[in-house]
Amino acid sequence: MSCLIRLIASTAVVYSILATSALADTAAGEHNGSTAAPAGHAGVPFPGAPEIAPIGVRLDKYIDVPEAAKGPPIDPAKGYRLEKLGRGLYMVTDNGYQSMFMVYESGVVVVDAPPSYAARLKQAIAEVTTLPITHIIYSHSHTDHIGGAGLLGGHPVIVAQEETKRLLLRDADPARPIPTVVFKTSYRMQLGSQHLELSYHGDGHEPGNIFIYAPEQKTLMVVDLVFPGWMPFRRFAVAHDLPGWMAQVEMIAKLPFDKLVAGHVARLGTRADVLTQIEFDNDVKSAAAAALKTTPFVDGINPADAGNPWALTDDYTARVAGSCVKAVTPKWSNRLGAFDTFVWDECYAMEQSLRVD
Numbered sequence: 001m002s003c004l005i006r007l008i009a010s011t012a013v014v015y016s017i018l019a020t021s022a023l024a025d026t027a028a029g030e031h032n033g034s035t036a037a038p039a040g041h042a043g044v045p046f047p048g049a050p051e052i053a054p055i056g057v058r059l060d061k062y063i064d065v066p067e068a069a070k071g072p073p074i075d076p077a078k079g080y081r082l083e084k085l086g087r088g089l090y091m092v093t094d095n096g097y098q099s100m101f102m103v104y105e106s107g108v109v110v111v112d113a114p115p116s117y118a119a120r121l122k123q124a125i126a127e128v129t130t131l132p133i134t135h136i137i138y139s140h141s142h143t144d145h146i147g148g149a150g151l152l153g154g155h156p157v158i159v160a161q162e163e164t165k166r167l168l169l170r171d172a173d174p175a176r177p178i179p180t181v182v183f184k185t186s187y188r189m190q191l192g193s194q195h196l197e198l199s200y201h202g203d204g205h206e207p208g209n210i211f212i213y214a215p216e217q218k219t220l221m222v223v224d225l226v227f228p229g230w231m232p233f234r235r236f237a238v239a240h241d242l243p244g245w246m247a248q249v250e251m252i253a254k255l256p257f258d259k260l261v262a263g264h265v266a267r268l269g270t271r272a273d274v275l276t277q278i279e280f281d282n283d284v285k286s287a288a289a290a291a292l293k294t295t296p297f298v299d300g301i302n303p304a305d306a307g308n309p310w311a312l313t314d315d316y317t318a319r320v321a322g323s324c325v326k327a328v329t330p331k332w333s334n335r336l337g338a339f340d341t342f343v344w345d346e347c348y349a350m351e352q353s354l355r356v357d
């Protein structure tokens, strides 16, 4: 709680700085002969605003990251960590991003190539085999997960869902070579004695984002849907379709995996992590739904803004999001890593989705 009070204090400092600069604007305006009141400057938070600082306010210290969110350290000399997931299957991570590779009798299948460590991916593979990369699988089109694919060289077969190919043709990015094999709903890859099952369950994070399952190794890779130990990245990982995204997180919980490669954070995910995230997602949904029902549309706004519907909506959604933030803070502020970084974003994204989806 003392941490939260510090956040309020630092928020108040920021607001007083902004107010001071608004006064400076006024003085400059008067110097130019204008007596118009300055507009667009920061005021004070609305009455009853949450203790968690809103978006855009720099804090002196964020809430400490809980131990459960942390993972094994990275060797700084290598810049990545290799973790064996089962026969021939490995996770590679720099503790920010995660990818996989699978070794079979005559080659290697790489799943994603995040640019943050793609230049060292071949070195990671060389730790366990000298076989060549014959296939690359794209989890989805986003460059932060596959933008290092062009660095892997050779002429691998590139497998993706057909929507991913459509998006990559549009983006025309040489760092992300165009898939050579696409599928619509499911694709089974049998390579020597190894086996992967790819499946597509519709839009959620973005069109084309797939589930990649290694049945023998009981390992599931799905990217940008679950954040083991952590808050989802802002706006539920910038979900393209939030109801679809939430449904896919629930789908993951029903699959028969032991290890989850979620594409981000410092450690593997477990079924417990998925269930925790479902609980958080549903708490935000309930809190935002309740706030939409109980928050008056106009409350305390400057009467001079009465003819500005965007301003009224902006103030309303801030109060709805604020009510949502307040409702979820007691239960979650110390349970998920970086709660205070993105809880406002999650509440804004949820109230928006509940109003229009």
Ligand SMILES: [Zn+2]
Binding pocket: 140, 142, 145, 205, 224
């Ligand atoms: Zn993504």
